[in-house]
Amino acid sequence: MDKFEIEGGYPLRGTVNISGAKNAVLPLMAASILFEKPFTLLNVPDVQDVYTLAELLDVLGVKAERLEKGKWRIDPSRITSTRAPYEIVKKMRASIYVLGPLLVREGKAEVSLPGGCAFGPRPVDLHIKGLKALGAELNICHGYICGELKAPHGAEIIFDKKSVGATAHIMMAASLIPEKTRLINVAQEPEVVQLGEFLKASGAEISGLGTDVIEIVGKEHLSPPDGYSVIPDRIEAGTYAVAAYLTGGDVKIDNCIPEHFRNVIDKLKLAGAKVEEGETFIRVTPESDFIKPVNIITAPFPGFPTDMQAQFMSLMTVAKGTSVIKEGIYPDRFKHAFELNRLGADIIVEDGTAVVNGVEKLYGAPVMATDLRASAALVLGGLIAEGKTIVDRIYHLDRGYDSFEIKLQALGAHIKRVKS
Ligand code: EPZ
Numbered sequence: 413m414d415k416f417e418i419e420g421g422y423p424l425r426g427t428v429n430i431s432g433a434k435n436a437v438l439p440l441m442a443a444s445i446l447f448e449k450p451f452t453l454l455n456v457p458d459v460q461d462v463y464t465l466a467e468l469l470d471v472l473g474v475k476a477e478r479l480e481k482g483k484w485r486i487d488p489s490r491i492t493s494t495r496a497p498y499e500i501v502k503k504m505r506a507s508i509y510v511l512g513p514l515l516v517r518e519g520k521a522e523v524s525l526p527g528g529c530a531f532g533p534r535p536v537d538l539h540i541k542g543l544k545a546l547g548a549e550l551n552i553c554h555g556y557i558c559g560e561l562k563a564p565h566g567a568e569i570i571f572d573k574k575s576v577g578a579t580a581h582i583m584m585a586a587s588l589i590p591e592k593t594r595l596i597n598v599a600q601e602p603e604v605v606q607l608g609e610f611l612k613a614s615g616a617e618i619s620g621l622g623t624d625v626i627e628i629v630g631k632e633h634l635s636p637p638d639g640y641s642v643i644p645d646r647i648e649a650g651t652y653a654v655a656a657y658l659t660g661g662d663v664k665i666d667n668c669i670p671e672h673f674r675n676v677i678d679k680l681k682l683a684g685a686k687v688e689e690g691e692t693f694i695r696v697t698p699e700s701d702f703i704k705p706v707n708i709i710t711a712p713f714p715g716f717p718t719d720m721q722a723q724f725m726s727l728m729t730v731a732k733g734t735s736v737i738k739e740g741i742y743p744d745r746f747k748h749a750f751e752l753n754r755l756g757a758d759i760i761v762e763d764g765t766a767v768v769n770g771v772e773k774l775y776g777a778p779v780m781a782t783d784l785r786a787s788a789a790l791v792l793g794g795l796i797a798e799g800k801t802i803v804d805r806i807y808h809l810d811r812g813y814d815s816f817e818i819k820l821q822a823l824g825a826h827i828k829r830v831k832s
Pocket residue numbers: 434435438505506533534535536537538539540573574575576577578599718719741742784785812
């Protein structure tokens with residue numbers, strides 16, 4: 413397993429280009445099953461999850477091919493299987509996105525139940541409720557969701573809670589049903605909005621994107637838009653923005669959409685950063701001469717993203733005071749806290765809340781990544797820890813960050829990948 417070796421104490425300086433959003437491209441790739449002719453996607457990030465989904469699509473008969481950096485061609489002309497095997501699904505929960513499109517296109521599907529993950533249970537009951545409302549008959553058999561959809565129809569579906577995955581999943585399935593479907597209490601994340609725009613460009617009638625209620629009138633046949641460009645990754649952008657302030661550097665974060673991570677920018681300013689903003693970039697430098705403590709509650713968009721909680725916690729470990737971080741989405745998403753404590757942080761976790769008492773400095777040590785964003789948080793800790801930090805199991809990080817150590821090296825970080 414590869415590791416990162418980091419020498420702390422070097423402020424980040426320069427410009428970093430943000431790649432396409434992992435959580436936007438995955439539903440776009442899964443939506444390919446709805447179409448019957450090839451198309452290309454642009455600004456696709458080189459992250460492991462894209463290759464994992466391409467592997468799953470290949471098993472189903474959909475050919476996904478990387479033509480050059482950022483450009484992929486997807487050919488869904490022929491579906492040769494409707495079974496998504498556990499061996500692939502266990503690597504990536506977003507695999508469940510293929511279930512609905514297979515049901516509406518082929519009338520049947522078997523998709524392995526995704527496992528849990530490092531930050532607790534991740535049920536798919538809202539996905540199943542939505543598909544059943546559209547007419548699917550689904551059962552759980554030997555760890556698979558097995559189902560048929562013989563008579564698809566429109567529906568009105570109220571989600572018990574805002575779910576990015578369930579909203580994206582049901583919107584995809586409803587787009588191939590030529591009746592009206594109304595989704596209430598939907599996720600409003602930019603990635604969900606982009607999927608909706610993509611489906612509209614393929615012929616589905618969709619209104620209400622970015623609001624609490626989405627209405628879809630699907631079509632019997634959809635035609636994919638060609639050369640659609642994936643939006644920039646707001647979580648990658650937020651990660652570099654936090655790293656810039658944490659290291660006391662001066663970084664321009666280019667090719668991003670500030671509006672997509674407004675809450676993160678606001679919290680950074682509260683913590684004492686100066687954030688200059690343009691249409692497609694931000695520039696982060698210190699304003700205050702010390703990092704101020706900030707309280708966070710993670711929430712669905714436009715609230716503070718849970719995917720930025722770990723990275724922000726790293727910043728708070730060396731704030732001048734105490735911060736309280738509450739997880740409103742995944743109460744168990746705090747494994748990184750215990751690893752940061754190995755670097756000398758002072759964090760107490762209880763009942764979905766972390767109390768972070770700021771310390772003078774962190775000290776390098778071997779630590780272990782447990783999930784994608786926790787890995788990023790540990791790298792950030794290593795960037796300021798005195799001495800050497802080794803971050804193990806960085807395959808988690810490779811799932812969602814394109815060329816992470818290369819981009820950091822270009823900003824002056826002393827980080828290298830050690831293959832083992
Ligand atoms: C998406 O996961 C993201 N993944 C996650 O990013 C992100 O943390 C999460 O949204 C929240 O923003 C992708 O987009 C591929 P949810 P998803 O359904 O769709 C509960 C990363 O780091 N829930 O919005 O699985 C769930 O337990 C990853 O890039 C149900 O109860 O998240 C959670 O408490 C990690 N039943 C809440 O809803 C369901 O059927 C929000 O989850 C589905 C979800």
